[in-house]
Amino acid sequence: MPDTPPARRGPYAKTAERRLEIIRTATAVFASYGYRGGSLRQIAAQLGLPLTTLMHHFPTKSALLEAVLDQEDAADPDAEGRARHDGFMPMVLGIVERNLGRRELVRMFSVVSAEATAPDHEAHEWLLRRYAAVTVDYGRMIAFDQAEGRIRSRRDPVQLAGLVVSAWEGVQIRWLADGTDPVAAMRTLLAALLDPAD
Known part of the structure; x- marks a missing residue:
């Protein structure tokens, strides 16, 4: 029986990884500067991403905060x-x-x-x-x-x-x-x- 080719990593896996990366960076920024002191632009810069890319995943700062806080509950x-x-x-x-x-x-x-x-x-x-x-x-x-x-x-x-x-x-x-x-x-x-x- 031929070897099964490795499964391809689809766009959903990459999207999930990117979201997790953003959440981790936001956690560090909010920990250092507070929610009001940290900004989406600052988080995007730390990741080396355009702000528009970050906002594709989290369109508002409050949506990102909710995802960060949900880590604790999950x-x-x-x-x-x-x-x-x-x-x-x-x-x-x-x-x-x-x-x-x-x-x-x-x-x-x-x-x-x-x-x-x-x-x-x-x-x-x-x-x-x-x-x-x-x-x-x-x-x-x-x-x-x-x-x-x-x-x-x-x-x-x-x-x-x-x-x-x-x-x-x-x-x-x-x-x-x-x-x-x-x-x-x-x-x-x-x-x-x-x-x-x-």
Whole structure:
């Protein structure tokens, strides 16, 4: 039987690669200059692309920001499955460890989130939706662990989830600023807040 010729890389693969390249560069630019300080022209220049080529993929700066922010949400589709199997705390600590290798994305998210607290910011509604969704998701995971006896705290699981999210962001900023070990910090924080079973 003759060898099968290698599959050709079609235009869709090239388009997907180019979009990913743009998103990565935008992540670095927004991390360094903020959303309002970075520009499409600056991102195109770093890539050596004409501005029109970049805008073919992302016609507006807000569309590019949305794609950059969506990286964070798409990065961990099975968090709840892992939380049910291993427990909420190990799942969270696993994400913190993974983020050690995604410093630019974490920095960008921290910078843009701070900017997006302003009601007129393009990402403001996204930020509110994200906080609401993550708090509900984490509350459900905490409630499951409470029922399983893995978390002894009897406090409201959604309230606990909100505290975890808020504290986590502060821990990440300390890590970015002065190198504080985020895994050790989150382990201590989660233990104090959730009172896990031994």
